[in-house]
Amino acid sequence: MPRHAFLPELEPALAYQDRAEVVMSDGEGLPVSASTQPGMMAIMLGQLGLARGHRVLEIGTGTGYNAALIAYLVGSQGSVVTIDVVPELVARARANLAAAGYRDVRVVCGDGAAGVPEHAPYGRIIVTTGAWDLPPAWPAQLGPGGRIVLPISIRGIQLSVSLESVGDHLVSRSACRCSFIRMTGAMTGPESLIALGPQPGLHAQAVDGPAPDAQELFEALSGPAAGEPTGLRAASIAEVADLDLWLTLTEPGLTRLNLMGRHESRASPAQQQIAGLMPLGGLAHADGPGGLGVAAFTFADSQAQPGSFEITARGYGPGGPSLARHLARQAAIWQELGRPGTDDLELSALLPGTPPETIGGATMILDRPHARLAARWPTS
Numbered sequence: 001m002p003r004h005a006f007l008p009e010l011e012p013a014l015a016y017q018d019r020a021e022v023v024m025s026d027g028e029g030l031p032v033s034a035s036t037q038p039g040m041m042a043i044m045l046g047q048l049g050l051a052r053g054h055r056v057l058e059i060g061t062g063t064g065y066n067a068a069l070i071a072y073l074v075g076s077q078g079s080v081v082t083i084d085v086v087p088e089l090v091a092r093a094r095a096n097l098a099a100a101g102y103r104d105v106r107v108v109c110g111d112g113a114a115g116v117p118e119h120a121p122y123g124r125i126i127v128t129t130g131a132w133d134l135p136p137a138w139p140a141q142l143g144p145g146g147r148i149v150l151p152i153s154i155r156g157i158q159l160s161v162s163l164e165s166v167g168d169h170l171v172s173r174s175a176c177r178c179s180f181i182r183m184t185g186a187m188t189g190p191e192s193l194i195a196l197g198p199q200p201g202l203h204a205q206a207v208d209g210p211a212p213d214a215q216e217l218f219e220a221l222s223g224p225a226a227g228e229p230t231g232l233r234a235a236s237i238a239e240v241a242d243l244d245l246w247l248t249l250t251e252p253g254l255t256r257l258n259l260m261g262r263h264e265s266r267a268s269p270a271q272q273q274i275a276g277l278m279p280l281g282g283l284a285h286a287d288g289p290g291g292l293g294v295a296a297f298t299f300a301d302s303q304a305q306p307g308s309f310e311i312t313a314r315g316y317g318p319g320g321p322s323l324a325r326h327l328a329r330q331a332a333i334w335q336e337l338g339r340p341g342t343d344d345l346e347l348s349a350l351l352p353g354t355p356p357e358t359i360g361g362a363t364m365i366l367d368r369p370h371a372r373l374a375a376r377w378p379t380s
């Protein structure tokens with residue numbers, strides 16, 4: 001499928017790099033739409049498990065490239081409906097798809113949270129914009145034996161999950177970390193950004209827990225770090241990310257923190273340095289006994305075993321050293337459990353208000369307006 005035909009503003013050769021390409025930004029320079037990284041598209045299409053003849057709904061048309069790939073995979077017996085909320089993108093995608101020979105793909109303009117009921121039921125639904133909740137229209141428009149693939153934010157970590165119906169709820173069959181532009185409208189979720197430092201350019205996102213005071217957090221992250229070696233090595237950064245995910249979904253008492261540079265050019269050198277402290281995000285004890293504590297896993301090339309990484313827990317702020325020790329102890333438990341990762345995670349989307357005692361083995365329950373999400377690691 002020629003990607004350059006869907007990205008006419010790019011030099012054709014550049015369209016064949018494994019990179020997301022922003023195609024529209026807002027007044028502040030933040031991306032509104034992008035052609036997803038091809039490697040990630042392939043992972044999600046794999047999660048979707050497409051077959052010839054499937055009727056598919058895509059939420060987030062963008063350039064139309066993914067819709068064309070889906071149309072190719074389901075063939076002339078199948079059908080594709082795709083919806084985007086931005087009229088200009090819808091017009092461009094229609095033109096791109098027609099030029100590529102995929103006139104049969106229906107491109108609809110509207111809020112994808114409502115799905116496209118006129119053409120339901122669908123055998124497969126794929127969402128290519130970051131959701132925080134599960135609108136009831138999606139499972140309602142899914143036919144028997146159907147599957148939904150969507151990037152969902154779980155405590156500040158975005159996971160592409162494939163969900164299948166089991167009775168009155170949905171259960172994940174696979175999960176993979178991802179990073180999508182957030183969906184606009186009611187499914188966006190709260191964005192609890194804390195501005196850090198004297199100049200604009202650095203924010204912390206505090207999710208699912210008490211938010212630390214902005215000044216205290218900035219001072220903690222500007223100060224010295226207490227390093228607590230875990231004694232563990234990882235073969236890849238993805239393994240450290242698995243540890244971070246496991247801990248984030250087993251420690252409900254801690255606030256999840258992500259640091260993000262916005263308009264980096266305006267941030268001071270100190271702010272830019274802080275922005276790089278937690279490549280995978282961190283956890284905070286906003287009102288711990290010793291004061292604010294922030295801790296995160298970091299990784300550095302191993303001297304003892306070249307090609308692997310040593311994992312260290314780093315703590316910041318007055319409560320940082322004890323929190324880093326706690327994280328290091330939890331890392332040992334993760335190791336004993338056989339290093340559970342995204343492949344082992346089971347995420348269920350249940351009806352709101354489902355009694356917790358009926359959700360066996362969940363390590364974390366998160367409530368959304370339209371769903372109760374439960375995370376379970378089979379090894380725990």
Ligand SMILES: C[S@@+](CC[C@H](N)C(=O)[O-])C[C@H]1O[C@@H](n2cnc3c(N)ncnc32)[C@H](O)[C@@H]1O
Binds near residue numbers: 035062063184
């Ligand atoms: C990462 S892009 C999609 C990439 C696209 N699948 C492609 O192949 O180019 C995300 C898209 O979701 C759209 N979007 C965001 N919120 C939406 C909503 N509520 N309903 C429908 N589309 C939405 C954006 O306008 C944007 O075009």
